Amino acid sequence: MSHQTLHGYLEREVGDAGLRDLIDRIASACWSISSLVGQSAIEGNLGHAGTTNPQGEQQKPLDLLADDVFARACEGNPCVAALISEEVEDVTHLKTPEVGDLVVAYDPLDGSSNLDVDLSVGSIFAISRIEDLSADCALQEGRHLICSGYALYGPSTMFVLTLGNHVDGFSLAPETDTFMLTYPKMAVPRETQEFAINVSRLRHWDTVIQNYVAECIEGPRGPRGKPFNMRWTASMVAEVHRILVRGGVFLYPVDDENRVQGGKLRLLYEANPIAMIMEAAGGLATDGQRPLLDKVPCHHHERTSVVLGSRDEVERVAQAYLQT
Ligand code: P6P
Numbered sequence: 001m002s003h004q005t006l007h008g009y010l011e012r013e014v015g016d017a018g019l020r021d022l023i024d025r026i027a028s029a030c031w032s033i034s035s036l037v038g039q040s041a042i043e044g045n046l047g048h049a050g051t052t053n054p055q056g057e058q059q060k061p062l063d064l065l066a067d068d069v070f071a072r073a074c075e076g077n078p079c080v081a082a083l084i085s086e087e088v089e090d091v092t093h094l095k096t097p098e099v100g101d102l103v104v105a106y107d108p109l110d111g112s113s114n115l116d117v118d119l120s121v122g123s124i125f126a127i128s129r130i131e132d133l134s135a136d137c138a139l140q141e142g143r144h145l146i147c148s149g150y151a152l153y154g155p156s157t158m159f160v161l162t163l164g165n166h167v168d169g170f171s172l173a174p175e176t177d178t179f180m181l182t183y184p185k186m187a188v189p190r191e192t193q194e195f196a197i198n199v200s201r202l203r204h205w206d207t208v209i210q211n212y213v214a215e216c217i218e219g220p221r222g223p224r225g226k227p228f229n230m231r232w233t234a235s236m237v238a239e240v241h242r243i244l245v246r247g248g249v250f251l252y253p254v255d256d257e258n259r260v261q262g263g264k265l266r267l268l269y270e271a272n273p274i275a276m277i278m279e280a281a282g283g284l285a286t287d288g289q290r291p292l293l294d295k296v297p298c299h300h301h302e303r304t305s306v307v308l309g310s311r312d313e314v315e316r317v318a319q320a321y322l323q324t
Helices: 006-013 017-038 061-075 112-117 199-204 207-221 236-246 267-280 311-322
Strands: 080-085 102-110 121-129 145-153 157-162 167-173 178-183 194-196 229-231 249-252 284-286 306-309
Touching (some): 006 017, 006 178, 017 061, 017 102, 017 121, 017 145, 017 167, 061 102, 061 112, 061 121, 102 267, 121 236, 121 267, 145 267, 157 236, 157 267, 194 236, 199 207, 207 249, 236 249, 284 311, 306 311
Antiparallel strands (some): 102 121, 145 157, 249 306
16 A cells, blocks of 8 residues: 655645754654664663653653754754753753744653553654744744644554644654655544543542543443543553544643642643644643643743543533533
């Protein structure tokens, strides 16, 4: 079966040469990271690097390697003015910004705690364009993103991308190291019977989330009148990809343990890029109550509550908050 290549797709879909080159570079970086992930045990890149990221989390050797691969790929594009990385405290300014330049926010290896047990991990990125030199180019709202996507390093390597209107998925063809269009126009089913949340945190949740999950678990005899399934892979990219393919709702709410930090997941390089994908695929992505893409960031490592996926379920949670 012949598939369109990512390179051919970008030639057709992206008129701006600088953006087209940047997406191509990011895809190549993801291909390199896929190779590093696959060889991590052989190369001795498991365990801890002995350093911590800006969130105070222990870094893996591959977190640092993936960050270096991502940064070098983006730095090679003369239109990129700044980089925001989960693994780097400060914004990396590459040039004096000009209107039209690009900014990349990225999590080079999300879910890296899964590496030691050979489970799926991913990379997440979001691209914005500088329109106003008087504003902080690193703190743009998610609504201003022009492109976002992720790579999923699983049984196959996927590269999923949106330019705002729809979502397309590409599979890495190992024999040619080429991404091929295999999931055109991905769409999140409006309804679902599958939720994803770390239930071990139940005692820390607010009552809205506790009640929502309890009703899902009650199943046919409860107010939902139908059975629900649960999934939790500790890798947001893997959850998101499953939701894009078959529907579902993913929740990582702010809770009593992480409320001071604002939640667990980071707004600029985890929540917002995925929120752009979810909305472009007909789903929703909120902080439980309001669309994530409308949030005005105050800090480039800002965290947020996240509820995303099938529209009916995300709206149900938002409605429940309205009634509190
Ligand atoms: P927990 C990975 O560290 C991550 O940021 C997301 O990819 C994932 O959904 C979540 O944290 C897992 O959190 O509490 O299950 O370890």
